[in-house]
Amino acid sequence: MxxxxxxxxxxxxxxxxxxxxxxxxxxxxxxxxxxxxxxxxxxxxxxxxxxxxxxxxxxxxxxxxxxxxxxxxxxxxxxxxxxxxTPITLEELEDITRLRLHIELEALRQSIRHGGAAWREALRHSYEAMSALEQPIRREHRPQWEALNMRFHEALLSGQQSPWTQKVLRLLSRHSERYRRYTMGLPGAARDVHSEHTAIFESAMAGHEARAALALEAHIRATPDLLAQALRSGQITLPSGTDAGHHAHMAPE
Missing domain, CATH: 1.10.10.10 (Winged helix-like DNA-binding domain superfamily/Winged helix DNA-binding domain)
Incomplete structure (x- = not known):
């Protein structure tokens, strides 16, 4: 009982x-x-x-x-x-960028060396799906494009055999995404993201390690470089970190 x-x-x-x-x-x-x-x-x-x-x-x-x-x-x-x-600062983005470069470039080299047919097929599928939404990237498609962009970068680096590398890069990617939203649509920002992705994809598929690494490095550096330039010129201000009146905004042209 x-x-x-x-x-x-x-x-x-x-x-x-x-x-x-x-x-x-x-x-x-x-x-x-x-x-x-x-x-x-x-x-x-x-x-x-x-x-x-x-x-x-x-x-x-x-x-x-x-x-x-x-x-x-x-x-x-x-x-x-x-x-x-958590507040955002240009200094933090530069720190994130240095870490991404340190990890991603080596992961890309390892993927090109060891990724087989399945890796190439997954990379091709992810590239084609992403490409359909980034010529150009429309505001209403941005959330869907962000998901496809993450899938492409994960597929690109999935040929290496370190699960922890993917976990760390997924976290860094989420933080990079916070900053990227401030640079997309900047007045006069002449950035062709699709061409950047195409250069990475084609070099990786061709097995050109050095060329692919250079293309990926330029791609990763583009966001902090654009943000720094926009902050210096007054095109954009970052949130001040207070609850009232701290929305980021574009400066009038």
């Missing part, structure tokens, strides 16, 4: 735990996407009591999702004062 403790205590089932994980995953994905897309700008305070209604989850679920974003370095914990979207 069951004790009163057993009879009165709710039992967590596998289905309950699965449903909870699903809610956390959904809230995490939505919140992460909103941060990357700038719906929650750098420096914004993430108020759990307000956001739980927006995302349709409980406070505990939302805090779990936010904690994961702290691990991703997209959100900063402020002790007992809550959470804020």
């Amino acid at each position: 069951k004790s009163s403790l057993e009879m009165d205590s709710p039992v967590a089932t596998d289905s309950d735990a699965g449903a909870s994980r699903t809610l956390i995953e959904r809230a995490y994905a939505q919140l992460r996407n909103d941060i990357i897309e700038g719906r929650h700008l750098p420096g914004d305070k993430l108020r759990v009591e307000h956001l739980k209604l927006h995302y349709g989850v409980g406070a505990g679920t939302l805090r779990e999702a936010i904690t994961r974003l702290v691990s991703d370095a997209l959100v900063t914990a402020e002790g007992q004062r809550g959470f804020r979207v």
